[in-house]
Amino acid sequence: MSPDQAVLRRALDRGEEEGGSVEFKERLTENLHLSEGRLESLTAQLRHRVLSGDGEATYVVGVTDDGGIAGISPPEFSESMDVLSLLAEEAGAHIEAVQTWGVDGVTDDGTPSVDDGEEAPEGIVGVATVREGAVLQDDDHIVVGTAGHVDHGKSTLVGSLVTGEADDGEGSTRGFLDVQPHEVERGLSADLSYGVYGFDDDGPIRMDNPHRKTDRARVVEEADRLVSFVDTVGHEPWLRTTIRGLVGQKLDYGLLTVAADDGVTETTREHLGILLATDLPTIVTITKADIVSEERVAEVEREVERALREVDKTPLRVERHGVRTAIEEISETVVPVLTTSAVTQEGLDDLDAMFEALPKTTGEVGEFRMYIDRTYNVQGVGAVASGTIKAGEVEAGDELLLGPMQDGAFREVEVRSIEMHYHRVDEAKAGRIVGIALKGVREADIQRGMVLLPRDADPTPVREFEAEVMVLNHPTRIGDGYEPVIHLETISEAGVFHPEGGQLLPGDAGQTRVRFKFRSYLVEEGQKFVFREGRSKGVGTVTDVTPAE
Structure with missing residues (x-):
């Protein structure tokens, strides 16, 4: 029996008991189970199960009252989860996690045979964990996008922040963030965020084991303030993925890492340019301070400061001016810089203090x-x-x-x-x-x-738009018909440039008409984007949209 099926088997073996925390349901329906009279009794039943389990109940759905595997259709299972969610809310609880299996039949020991995902299953059976307490109130939650050259310690730094554990010098905490979308059991949780921790009145709330999905849910539930990290890719061949992570998400802050042993690289400059060109308030951390001399750290500090001034940004040394000043001054033009080590945990307390107090910068008013x-x-x-x-x-x-x-x-x-x-x-x-x-x-x-x-919106998709662009890097000139990839919000699409005056040179800023090559998208004035073709890169802002013909 696979470990996944063992979860179901344990729940079935425990069975329904008068004073137990396990409940069997073949199916829950809105018409029957949310009707007057049934809602109250089922809510009381759920509350009893949660109290019996010291704040946690297990609902097995798709089984008979005696624990026999029945399996229900995917629409029926989905409706059952909706009804269970409403019952949990009435009982002052919430669904914390759900595991499902496709039932193609039953083996000799009563265990459902699980399909390989290539064909639709005959039915669904699932185990839902219901936990005491209301669902998350996420009024104070910031999202941070990380960037930096490969092996400059992005994931290791974030791993140490979200767990509070020191790295072993070999990147042990980096492994906490190596979660792929196909590993998400339900797939509902947005795996864009590769790390999360939070704060309450007593300080940081961290994950004991980020590989446990319930541990992440615990942090979300307990924290008054949440910090999510979108961890990007440092290799040059995957710069497109990094751009998507930084441009496509609604980030509050950027976190750029520069390794003390390697210093500022061309990739560092590219990531910095993307962060700052999109007006994202950014923090620069000099990592791996434990493996170099103080003189080398000071040298890299000067490199970082020069790189920032080259793009008209003002560096602010946190060690010199203090965390409070960094929190008050961080902006599109002022960039806090601090030295860190995931091994000795130097600087991590300062990062904690900043993330606990930094205001949320995103969250536009208006329609969804x-x-x-x-x-x-x-x-x-x-x-x-x-x-x-x-x-x-x-x-x-x-x-x-x-x-x-x-x-x-x-x-x-x-x-x-x-x-x-x-x-x-x-x-x-x-x-x-x-x-x-x-x-x-x-x-x-x-x-x-x-x-x-x-539903009542009246969107008009466009095939082309006008934009103000700046060429960050290009070997020659950009002429009429130039075809880069446009990264706007989560859009990644080939586009054709028709610059005003016929050309743009490296370092130039100017107007251009941009036409998506294959299809239309919803584009709005004021949206920022990054364009890239080979090693050529630039940024732009939509100034006017023209409805598709």
């Missing part, structure tokens, strides 16, 4: 808007779109528009459920990284770069 970054198909749930909410807020049950589709049209969908960091929530606000389960669309029909909007 979310650009889609990733999609999943979750067994028993269906299509899931993940991304960072750009504006407004969304609730379970909301009716939305999804698009534009290939033909430029938008499709009506419904929010089935929302999750953040493996924690199911009823609503989420601007700046939050979420996974949204959608009813009314197949996962295959959802693409990165699409947007979710309120």
Whole structure:
């Protein structure tokens, strides 16, 4: 029996008992189980199970009253989770985690045979963990995008921050962040964020084991203040992925690492340029201070300061001016710089103090808007779109528009459920990284770069737009017909430039008309973007949109 099936077997072996914390349900339906009279009794039953389990209950769905594997259809399982979520809310609890299995039959020992994911299962059976306490109230949550050259200690630094553990000098804490999307059991949680920790009145709340999804959910539940990290890629061949992580998410701050042994590299300058060109308030950390001399650290400090001044930014040494000053002065033009070591934990207390106090910078008012970054198909749930909410807020049950589709049209969908960091929530606000389960669309029909909007919105997708651009790096001139890849929000699409005056030189700023090469997208005035073709790079701002013909 696989470890995953062992979770189900343990729940079945424990069984339903009068004073126990396990409950078997073949199916929960809105018409039957939320009717007058049943709602009250089922809420009382759930509360009893939670209290019996010292604050945690286990609901096995898709089984008979005696624990026999029945399996229910994916739509029926999804409806059951919706009903269970409502019951939990009534009982002052929440669904913390769900594991599901496809049932293609039953083995001799009663264990469901799990499909390989290539064919639709005959049915679904699942184990839901229900925990005492209301769902997350995420009013104070900042999102930090990390950047820096490969082996400059980005993931190691973040791993030490979220766990509080010192690195062993070999990158041991880096492993805490090596989580791939296919490892997410339900797929609902937006795996854009590779690390999370938080704060309450007593200080930091960290993860004991970031590989445990329930541990992440615990931090989200207990913290009054959350800090999520979007950890990007340092290798030059994956610069496109880094751009997507920095441009496509609704980040509050950037965190750029510069290794003390290596210093400022060309990749460092590129990442710094992308961070600052998108007006993202940024902190620079000089990492690996434990493996070099004080003289070398001072030399790298001067390199960093020169690199910042070259792009018209003012460096602010945290060790010299203090954490409070750094918090008050950080801006689009002032960049705090501090020295750190994940091994000795030098500087980590200062980073904690900054992240605890830095104000949230994102969160636009207005109607809900979310650009889609990733999609999943979750067994028993269906299509899931993940991304960072750009504006407004969304609730379970909301009716939305999804698009534009290939033909430029938008499709009506419904929010089935929302999750953040493996924690199911009823609503989420601007700046939050979420996974949204959608009813009314197949996962295959959802693409990165699409947007979710309120149902009554009247969006006009565009094929081309006018922009003010600056060429950061190019070997020669940019002429009419230049074709870079445009990174705008979560859009990554080839575009054609038609610059005013016919050309742009390196270091030039000027106007250009940009036309997406293959399809239209929802683009708005004021949005910033990065363009790249080979080693040529630049940034731009949308100044005018022209409806597609």
